Structure formats: C-alpha cells, structure tokens
Amino acid sequence: MQHGPVVRRRKLGAELRSLRTRVGLTSGEAAGLVGWHQSKVSRIETGASGVKPADVRLLLDAYGVQDPDLRELLVVLAGSEESGRHHWWHAYRGVLPPTYRDFISLESQATAMRTLETSVIPGLLQTREYARAVTRAAVEGQDDQRLDALVEVRLARQDVLHGRPPLELNAVLDEAVLRREVGGPGVMARQLARLAEAARLPQVRLQVLPFSAGAHVGVTGPFVIFSFSRTSDLDVVVLDHLTSSLYLERKEDLTAYSEAFNTLRRHALSPEDSLDRIAGIAGISDGSYGA
Incomplete structure (x- = not known):
C-alpha cells in the first residue's frame, strides 16, 4: 500500500516504460533523443524520482504519442501545477x-x-x-x-x-x-x-x-x-x-x-x-x- 504521490510516480513511470518499449527504444536511446543521461530515464520509469510535466511531454514527443487525452492524463499524473480546466483545484x-x-x-x-x-x-x-x-x-x-x-x-x-x-x-x-x-x-x-x-x-x-x-x-x-x-x-x-x-x-x-x-x-x-x-x-x- 502506498500514498498517492508514490503511486502516481510508479504508475506514470510504468506507462512511460510501456510506451518506450512499444516503439522499440532502449532507455539509453530514449535518453539520447531528449538529451538526458540514461539514469534519469531509469529513475523516472521506476518511480524513484519525480518528473516535471515538461519532461513528460519531451518523452511523449520522442515516443510519438499523439493521443491528447493520454498525454493530458500522464501530465496530470506528473503533478502538473499548470492552470487549466482540469487543474482548478x-x-x-x-x-x-x-x-x-x-x-x-x-x-x-x-x-x-x-x-x-x-x-x-x-x-x-x-x-x-x-x-x-x-x-x-x-x-x-x-x-x-x-x-x-x-x-x-x-x-x-x-x-x-x-x-x-x-x-x-x-x-x-x-x-x-x-x-x-x-x-x-x-x-x-x-x-x-x-x-x-x-x-x-x-x-x-x-x-x-x-x-x-x-x-x-x-x-x-x-x-x-x-x-x-x-x-x-x-x-x-x-x-x-x-x-x-x-x-x-x-x-x-x-x-x-x-x-x-x-x-x-x-x-x-x-x-x-x-x-x-x-x-x-x-x-x-x-x-x-x-x-
């Protein structure tokens, strides 16, 4: 059993890992596409560290994810503090x-x-x-x-x-x-x-x-x-x-x-x-x- 933020990180990381493997990229290749070190991608995918909404968008772009609903959901799971109709709270x-x-x-x-x-x-x-x-x-x-x-x-x-x-x-x-x-x-x-x-x-x-x-x-x-x-x-x-x-x-x-x-x-x-x-x-x- 986990508290909300931990669960969100782990679920977000698991989904990002699934999207990466779906397009046939290794974590190192994904890191290279967005200009990061491979360890950062690994930490995100395991939920060991948080991730900024902007970084989620970078990964989604690299993986060719266009579905607007899925993109928005994953950004929300990142804990977006941005304004918008889904973030009124x-x-x-x-x-x-x-x-x-x-x-x-x-x-x-x-x-x-x-x-x-x-x-x-x-x-x-x-x-x-x-x-x-x-x-x-x-x-x-x-x-x-x-x-x-x-x-x-x-x-x-x-x-x-x-x-x-x-x-x-x-x-x-x-x-x-x-x-x-x-x-x-x-x-x-x-x-x-x-x-x-x-x-x-x-x-x-x-x-x-x-x-x-x-x-x-x-x-x-x-x-x-x-x-x-x-x-x-x-x-x-x-x-x-x-x-x-x-x-x-x-x-x-x-x-x-x-x-x-x-x-x-x-x-x-x-x-x-x-x-x-x-x-x-x-x-x-x-x-x-x-x-």
Missing part, C-alpha cells in the same frame, strides 16, 4: 491536503468510478447543505472561511459528471447512508430528492445495499476504484482514513476490490428498486429516518 492549495489534491486529480481524469459508501452520500452527489454538514462534522474546529472553501471544492468536483464525456459513476450505498440524518430532516429530505434525481442520469448507476443483505464484504469500509479508458494499468483503488488516504495499485488488489464490488452489486437492490427505496425513505413525513 490548485487555487485551493492552502486548504486542501496533498492526498485530497491527488484524489481530485485522478477523479478529474478517470473515465469511470466505482464506489462503495457505508456512511455518507458520495461527494459527487451531495447538495450544498449536506456537504456543509458532513464537512463540518468531519473537520471539526474549522473557521467558516475554510469550511466554505472545502464545500466549494466538493461542489466543483461534481462537474466531472457533466463533462464531455462525463465520468461514469457506479455507486453502491449501504442503506444506512440513506437513513443517517445529516444536517436535520429538511437537509436530508432535499438530499434524498437530489440523489433520486442524479440516479436517473444515464452516466450514473446507483444501487442500495439493504439492511436485509446482512453482513457483506463491504463491512470493512468504503472504497473507490478509478478506471481509465486509455490504459487499465493506471487503474487504482483508494481507501480513505481519518487523516490520510491509501492507494492500492497492485493487480491483485485491483482484482480483489473489483470482485468485491461485483459481489456487492449482486446483493444490492436493482437500480429501479433502489429508486423506490430512496423514495420510500424520503416519504417519511415525521423525519424519523432511522425508524
């Missing part, structure tokens, strides 16, 4: 920890996201009121200015669902997520209405894991799997903890979590029945979501 560097910035950068470039949530509505589907209540509870002692900034970041992240193409979101929600009252009955009612609305989007597949499913593979905690269309070698699992995030990159981890997610989907309600369950819970008039 850099304006919030003062309030976002590095692991959160890593998460957002991956989310902005992923083509698909699978997530299990056991406690709260996924951030990409939260209303402003709900996001504020969750953020205030999760990050105690924050002043209003910082709290406002964190909420704005969470809402800005939701643009990925409406991009061209949009992120494909496949979410399994434990029923406890729907019944946990966050922010009061009014906030929760509006959040459930928003959730039902989002579930009808073609790029969103939402399933509720009912209490009747009993113990399940997801009881150990929530997780996210990011997938990338250009290369599955960049896929990654993210586990959130109170003070940090862990990124799992090994094939065995990706396979295990993908199989776990498929198992959860089989035990969950269908998307149609999930909408009915959401509507039923939202229809409780006395606000007793935990009843």
Whole structure:
C-alpha cells in the first residue's frame, strides 16, 4: 500500500516504460533523443524520482504519442501545477491536503468510478447543505472561511459528471447512508430528492445495499476504484482514513476490490428498486429516518 504521490510516480513511470518499449527504444536511446543521461530515464520509469510535466511531454514527443487525452492524463499524473480546466483545484492549495489534491486529480481524469459508501452520500452527489454538514462534522474546529472553501471544492468536483464525456459513476450505498440524518430532516429530505434525481442520469448507476443483505464484504469500509479508458494499468483503488488516504495499485488488489464490488452489486437492490427505496425513505413525513 502506498500514498498517492508514490503511486502516481510508479504508475506514470510504468506507462512511460510501456510506451518506450512499444516503439522499440532502449532507455539509453530514449535518453539520447531528449538529451538526458540514461539514469534519469531509469529513475523516472521506476518511480524513484519525480518528473516535471515538461519532461513528460519531451518523452511523449520522442515516443510519438499523439493521443491528447493520454498525454493530458500522464501530465496530470506528473503533478502538473499548470492552470487549466482540469487543474482548478490548485487555487485551493492552502486548504486542501496533498492526498485530497491527488484524489481530485485522478477523479478529474478517470473515465469511470466505482464506489462503495457505508456512511455518507458520495461527494459527487451531495447538495450544498449536506456537504456543509458532513464537512463540518468531519473537520471539526474549522473557521467558516475554510469550511466554505472545502464545500466549494466538493461542489466543483461534481462537474466531472457533466463533462464531455462525463465520468461514469457506479455507486453502491449501504442503506444506512440513506437513513443517517445529516444536517436535520429538511437537509436530508432535499438530499434524498437530489440523489433520486442524479440516479436517473444515464452516466450514473446507483444501487442500495439493504439492511436485509446482512453482513457483506463491504463491512470493512468504503472504497473507490478509478478506471481509465486509455490504459487499465493506471487503474487504482483508494481507501480513505481519518487523516490520510491509501492507494492500492497492485493487480491483485485491483482484482480483489473489483470482485468485491461485483459481489456487492449482486446483493444490492436493482437500480429501479433502489429508486423506490430512496423514495420510500424520503416519504417519511415525521423525519424519523432511522425508524
């Protein structure tokens, strides 16, 4: 298990190595094309050292990589601090920890996201009121200015669902997520209405894991799997903890979590029945979501 920056370096290095070998170049030949020493290419490919976005572009040019989406993805993995539509979060560097910035950068470039949530509505589907209540509870002692900034970041992240193409979101929600009252009955009612609305989007597949499913593979905690269309070698699992995030990159981890997610989907309600369950819970008039 590694933290975000290390995983990004290793995945970027592995992909650059794959692109180099695909065009039949040795590391020494690649270094010669861009005017470097062979050891620099080796350090980049093994993830032993970071690499600047400009250097990534040099290598991609040398390897004849023209695909704009793949080029942009690899530049983002390099940790680009450049401005642009995919790097809006850099304006919030003062309030976002590095692991959160890593998460957002991956989310902005992923083509698909699978997530299990056991406690709260996924951030990409939260209303402003709900996001504020969750953020205030999760990050105690924050002043209003910082709290406002964190909420704005969470809402800005939701643009990925409406991009061209949009992120494909496949979410399994434990029923406890729907019944946990966050922010009061009014906030929760509006959040459930928003959730039902989002579930009808073609790029969103939402399933509720009912209490009747009993113990399940997801009881150990929530997780996210990011997938990338250009290369599955960049896929990654993210586990959130109170003070940090862990990124799992090994094939065995990706396979295990993908199989776990498929198992959860089989035990969950269908998307149609999930909408009915959401509507039923939202229809409780006395606000007793935990009843």
